[in-house]
Amino acid sequence: MNFATSPVLELTLPAWRSRFVALLVFCGFAVLAGRAVYLQGLHNAFLQAKGESRYGRIIETSANRGRITDRHGEMLAVSTPVKSIWAIPEEVKFEGPQLSKLAGLLGMPEREITNRIAETGGDFVFIKRQIPPEVADRVAELHIRGLFQDREYRRYYPSGEVTAHVLGFTGAGDAGLEGVELAFQEHLAGKAGSRRVIRDRLGQIVEDVESIRAAQQGKDISLALDAKIQSLAFSQLKAAVIRHRAKAGSIVALDVGTGEVLALANVPTYNPNNRAQLSGAQLRNRAVTDTFEPGSTLKPFTIAAALESGRITPQTKIQTAPGRFTIGAATIRDAHPEAVLSVEQIIQKSSNVGAAKIALSLPAESLWDMFQSVGFGAVPRLGFPGEVAGRLRPYKTWRPIEQATMAYGHGISVSLLQLAHAYSIFARDGGIVPLSLTRVDLPGTPRSVITAQTARRVRHMLELAAQVGGTAPRAQIAGYRVAGKTGTAHKQENGTYAAHKYVSSFVGFAPASNPRLIIAVMIDEPSDGRYYGGEIAAPVFSRVMEGALRLTGVPPDAPMRPVEMPAKGQEVEESI
């Protein structure tokens, strides 16, 4: 049967059938076209996102943490990039010895690396963070597939332990944990940004799609600190603590005019670059967070309150014989009984009996007012973490014995920073300006606490105390007039005074004719047999002040000749 005679040809079909088939075919095409339009035109977000995720990546752009410099621009804290190594788990492929080499470079067991990659799904896992750039370069030379590197930052402190307590340190993610790093966290911290990019098959970025967030670089901070004075203060303090086998020590240096903190150091300290083993004692920023009973360094405030009241003048005679003074059940003693002393001599010889008698002649309120207005009992608000207020009880609760002992610095506790700050009323004609950790270009208006006349009178007494015949001849500096006061106090332990544990201190300023710097030194538990503030703390003051005056270019105000020291046996011992 051939085609021409096929009976099928005989059949006549209705015309609609062929049209129907054509319609079906057309409909098929229409559905396809519709779907195509739908996917590519109307509802394309999903597919586009899917497509982009094949080649697009979101990249973090890291931000630098601000640098900390001293007042002259010397670097105190710098963040420098280190590398972090990360992987895309689905793409990582180790060939041959790559894994063992990587493990060797990173100092990690091979198992840990493979576990890390296996445990984390998704497209990102850190292998190791904060590795030095040199090591990272050698890792890069291994050319491991799916392994990438990113920059991170690590904080370095070139001056190490010298500035440890002032600067503090940063923790994970370069966030401040202590000191200035914490106090100025907002200012220093940068904000990391992120951007979406397209990578080609070699992992190179070929196109910037969008910047999601621009990175904000952290701002730099210029501190009030003077790195040279700081270093001098620290080394002298450390030497004194070692020499006198003391438990701890602190030193604070302030600029009289601006209230700037030029130096602040504590011993024991730590190296902020290597904080593997740190004890609480090392971390303590004692000058700010610890209070102590200051002892005789508080006498000038008692005298100033009395001078202000007009009850006494520097020449008023006070009977201090027989060197004992009994109030109720308690007795106040002088180290060396003297007879009649003038108010000036009470400071010069540091007589407890004299100071106590003067204090008792005053209303409790005026003494409290004086202590309170120079900042005792109030947090200094410098911004340091853990700043303490010290203890100054309300005057209404004072008993007479307390008022008497407070006159020479017992029954009241202050931090060394507060003490140094309080002395600015004597150093600057009665006014006081707030403390500052950062540079002050325009000092604020001082708050007047005592009159200029009283300030000058006390200044003169303090100058006498820091000369032969006073308790601190060792505070003298060749070429400069120095004023200051020693303090030696028994330490309190479990509510009572420990017999052989002392805190030796000295607070002073120079040059006395026009004071520029205040330095306060505190040595905790000197245990080489000596413990007087004039023997332990005053020499530290003298050396640091001498260097600091030279470094700041303060002209001498006294003839340049060697300082006089009292003959042996002629030293004035301080009353404790």
Next chain:
Amino acid sequence: MVRLNLFLLALLTVCALGLVTSQHKARKLFAEAEREQERARTLEVEFGQLQLEASTWATHTRVAHIATQVLRMRAPDAKRIRIVTREVPGEGRRQ
């Protein structure tokens, strides 16, 4: 009609090729920009490290140690210091 269509086709092809080349150029330039930025970053890193190194070498403690121990320098004592005051020639003149 056919001529116009052919002309448009040719125009389209030229435009398409143009797009490809400009895209290619853009990517090349972008890669170059990326490289330069990368270089800027490395330089910045190096700068930071050098700064760090400089301040480490210039630490006051180290300088003081070298001055006193190696170079045997010391501050003169008070006996050997003389303070001289500068004489100002003529009144009212600035120093």
